[in-house]
Amino acid sequence: MKAAEIGRRYQEFFVARGHTAVPSASLLYNDPTLLFVNAGMVPFKPYLMGEQPSPWKRATSIQKCVRTLDIDEVGKTTRHGTFFQMLGNFSFGDYFKKEAITWAWELVTSPQDKGGFGFDPASVWVTVLGEGFHPDYPHGDVEARQAWLEVGVPAEHIQGRSLKDNYWHMGVPGPGGPCSEIYIDRGPQYGPEGGPVADEDRFLEIWNLVFETEELAAVRAKEDFDIAGPLKARNIDTGAGLERIAYLLQGVDNMYETDEVFPVITRASEISKRPYGADHADDVRLRVVADHIRSSLMLMTDGVTPSNEARGYVLRRLLRRSIRSMRLLGVRDRCLVDLLDVSRECMHVTYPEVDTQWERIGDIAQTEERSFARTLNSGTQLFDQAVAQTRAQGSTVIGGDKAFQLHDTYGFPIDLTLEMAQEQGLGVDESTFRELMARQRARAKADAKAKKAGGHASTAYRALRAKGESPFVGYTDLDVSTRVRGLVVEGREVDHAQPGQLAEIVLEETPFYAEMGGQDSDAGVIRAPSGNFEVLDVQRPVPGLVVHTVQGTGEISVGDRVEAIVDAAHRQGACQAHSATHVLHAALRELVGPTATQAGSYNRPGYLRFDFSASKGLSPELRTEIEERCNVAVRDDLEVSATQMPLAQAKQMGAMAMFGEKYPDIVRMVEMGGRWSRELCAGTHVLHSSQIGMVTLLSEQSVGAGTRRIEALVSTDAFDHMAGERALVSQLTGLLKVQPEQLTEKVSSLVSQLRTAEKRIEELKTAQLLAQVGEIAGSATERAGVLLATRQLPGVDAAALRTLAGEVRGRLDQGPAVVALVGGSPAKPALVVATTAAAREKGWRAGELVRQGAAILGGRGGGKDDLAQGGGSDASQAGAALEAIGLELGRGRA
Structure with missing residues (x-):
């Protein structure tokens, strides 16, 4: 059975039982605690945690997921993969254990010709929460055990396990509950008898049924947490691994061999x-x-x-x-x-x-x-430097710190470093490497834990969200009389905030736009009976909750009647910048092509930054054309409108949506000039494009493979920028005594004169340098049958060194000879090595010699057999570097 068919069967099975099929969310789900969606329940988190009411009683999904925590195990085991698909069915206060278990058994064991997966019932094992692990379940999860017995699972195939194995939570305060896992026995060839408790390679988990029953107040470890009380509604959250089911049904040994x-x-x-x-x-x-x-x-x-x-x-x-x-x-x-x-x-x-x-x-x-x-x-050069240093120290083992640097800086895996070292007849200190890797992983885990602990979805925010949504009324009103619904100080919900304290205020309704969709938050004040509170920031830490960070001179309390006033000028600037962002996006898609889609943005009054997908930069001509197209759209006074409509309808109309954004069933579509620009957007905008004023592009550059960034100024900031450029032109024309239209020609002439003068100076320097050729060649000394000519030439750049080395080599070309010259600056010395044909016949190559010398200078180098160049960071070691080359020559070739 192909993977796509497994997913189709799963979804159709649960749709037939009253579930709504929910499409997979993007891997870039908008969750501050996650880089990627890593579990099937992630898109349903707000409903499972009670932050938002669920739009469905029952749902099912095939969610794409990415996990990279065990990336080093990929390929070595049967089940470690970075991308996987999680099949899930969910109940939000509707059905519970009995139905979830009955349906899971039916789907897993029903014959394939009747829509099931067709697993042999005798091969199915399950685990439940065992006896004595949870105060609310002193005898274990009796209800789940009984449900499994009733569907036909033999008692000996039901095993009780600890909280670590059969209790689920998110690792942070929130919902939790016991779980029941379904395993398939792959046969004695894969391991010993005894069920999942004995061997989880032979007995492979394919599905986990989670029974959410309680609210956790604190979570210290998988099996160490505090229970605040029962959830208002019991939920079902299940996850079945599509890839695992696939390789079992396709008769292959691991997920990598599936279709x-x-x-x-x-x-x-x-x-x-x-x-x-x-x-x-x-x-x-x-x-x-x-x-x-x-x-x-x-x-x-x-x-x-x-x-x-x-x-x-x-x-x-x-x-x-x-x-x-x-x-x-x-x-x-x-x-x-x-x-x-x-x-x-x-x-x-x-x-x-x-x-x-x-x-x-x-x-x-x-x-x-x-x-x-x-x-x-570049990494190979660092490796060569490590080899040279290892040999110079008389060792045969490259240091683990060097192997770690290769891995951390250049992405070299240890097996690649080991293979390269073996080719050089060297080993690698693997124990030190693995110790450094372990430290790095520990730091990464600690950082991830800190991020999770510090995520916005804290207990205080969730408690405030449970009291109701914070409606945003700022599309139409900038001045609203309302009440303080909640206060948060230092992460804790409080009744009062003292004068001077930095506090977070939740209002019953707000005109303040919270930072979202690339648009910066509004500025303004909240007037309370005791005084004014400046609004420093506005965020949505959990969906539906708007939090205002404020500071004032008075005291403010929950229940106070206040006036929330948005700075109108600041808002107008934000509207201009955000609308200009839409104009720029439309211009890019029109002139660059439909692949120039938005990859991120930020806008605030007077400024915008726009990232878009592109494999190459914009030419100056195209950049000018894009700027002109933006300003034509501004001049044309395009009507800007916002309409609420179903998501499917907006997409059908061609509305652009941001990757990774989660959109509700009803969305807000912002149009400019009708079809020319249609985007899903919750931001604030001008009413007509002419209100933008003007758009001036400042820069266009790469910010990563396949992504470009444009920065631009808007409205009066754009005018001010142009006025500054006009003043600069005026100063230059006055200084050079030309008309503005002659400025380019005059500057080009001056640059040409300057380059001619610089070239003449370089020629004179080179002539002066070449006068030393005879002296350097004459000072050559013999090292094991090879003449070595060396010289320290402070201040001479690498290009001149190469020229000089070639001339000296020409004087010594009658026999085996090596020329080694050091120049450059004290902070950045340069090394050049040249060899004659006779020297190369004896086995001496410039690339190998320059790497040894550059390593002494604290750098690296490389090049061809006849001429090579390197550099470093410590010119005080110039003599030592030249001597190291001499010592190497003195050893001779076997």
Whole structure:
């Protein structure tokens, strides 16, 4: 049974039982505690936690997920994968344990010709919360155990386990409850008897049923938490691993051999000419490629581009691990796009968006592969430096710190470093490397835990949200009389805030726009009976709750009648900038093409920053054309309107939506000039495009592979910028005594004169330097049958050193000779080495010698056998670097 069919069956089964089919959310779900959606329940979190009322009583989904915590285990085990699909059915205060268990058993064991998965009932084992682990369940989860017995699971196939195994929570205050897991016995060839408690490779978990029953007040560990009380409504939250079910039903040994993954292994095997199944190390590499390629495809489809931060870093790591694995399989040619295309063919049935995004994905992959080729070269230079230092110290083991630096800075996996070291006849201090890696992982886990603990969804915010929504009325009103619904000081809900305290205020309704969708928050004041409170920031820490960070001179209390007043000038500036962002987006799509989609934005009064997908930069001519198109749209006084409508209707009308944003069933579509610009947007806008005033592009640059950024000024800020440029032109024309239209020609003439003078100066310097050729050649000394000519030349740049080295070598070309020169600055010394043909015949290569010398200078180098160049950071070691080359020559060649 193919993976797509498994997902279809699952969803149809639960739709037939009253569930609403909810489409998968983007992997870039808007949750401050997560980089990616990592579980099927994530999009339902606000409903399960009681932050928002659920729009459905019952729901089912096939949610795409990414987890990278165990990335180093990918390919080595049967079940570790970075991308996976989670099948889920959910109940929000509706059905509970009996129905969830009955339906799970029915779907798992019903024959395939009747719509089930067809697992042999005798192979099914389940676990429940065991006896003595929870105060509310002294005898374990008797209800769940009884339900399993009633559907036909033998008592000996039901095992009780601890809180660590069979109790679920999110790791933070919120809902929790016991869970029941379904396992399939794969047979004695996979491990010992005894059920899941004995072996979880033989007995493979495929489905977890969570019974949410209680509110947790504090969570210290998986099995250590405080219970605040029962939930208002009991929920069902289940998750079944599609990939695990697939490899069991498809009769293969692991998830990498399923129908959505294995074709990539097949293609990678063809490219590398390494057969799958012949060598364990090669098999692991092929599985890594297959897993990472699919994950990368899905991440790029959802709008992620490679970078050195957050989500982009994860994608970059996945792509580069794929490239490295292919290199270890012997492939040096570029192959990412080829492999991604194979994965696209596997995934487009379930996710047709991989086809619509393919052009952009291909461009990103090509750019990243070229970039990593350069990175590999840089890393190889660092590796060569480590080899030189190791040999200079008389050791045969490269330090673990160097291996860690290669991994951390250049993305070299330890197996690549080990292989390169083995080629040099050296080992690597793996224990130190792994110790440093463990420290880094510990820091990462601590940081993740801190982020989770410090996430916005705190107990105080959730308690305030439970009292009701904070309606935003600022589209029409900037001055509202309302009441204080809640106060938060230092993360705790309070009744009063003292004078001078930084406090967070929740109002019964608010005209203040909370930072969202790239638009900065409003400014203004909240007038209370005791005085004015300046609004410093406005955020939505949980959906439906608007929190105003304020500071004032008086005391403010819950229940106070206040007046919330938005700074009208600030709001108008924000409207101008946000509307200008929409204008710029439309202009880009019109002039660059439909692939120039938004990848992020930020706007505040007078300024906007817009990120968009593109594989190359804008030419000056195109940038000018885009700016002109924006200002034509401003001049044309396009009507700006906002309409509420169903999400499906807005998408059908062509409304642009941001990757990663979660949209409700009813959305707000902002139009400019009708079809010309249609976007889903909750931000504030001008009424006509002419109110923007003016748009001036400041810069356009790359901010990551496949992503460009435009910065622009809007309205009076744009006018001020142009006025400043006009004043600068006036100053230059006065200084150069020309008319403005002659300025370019005059400056070009001056630049040409300056370059001519600089060239003449360089020629004179070179002539002066070449006068030393005879002296340097004459000072050459013999080292084991090779003449060595060296000289320290402070202040001489690398280009001049190369010229001089070539001339000296010419004087010594009658026999084996090496020329080594050090110049540059004290902070950045340069080293050049040249060899004669006779020296190369004796085995002396300039690239090898320059690397040894550059390592002494605290840097690295490389080049051809006849001429090579390096550098460093410590010119005081120039003499030592030249001496190291002399000592190497003195050892001779065997």
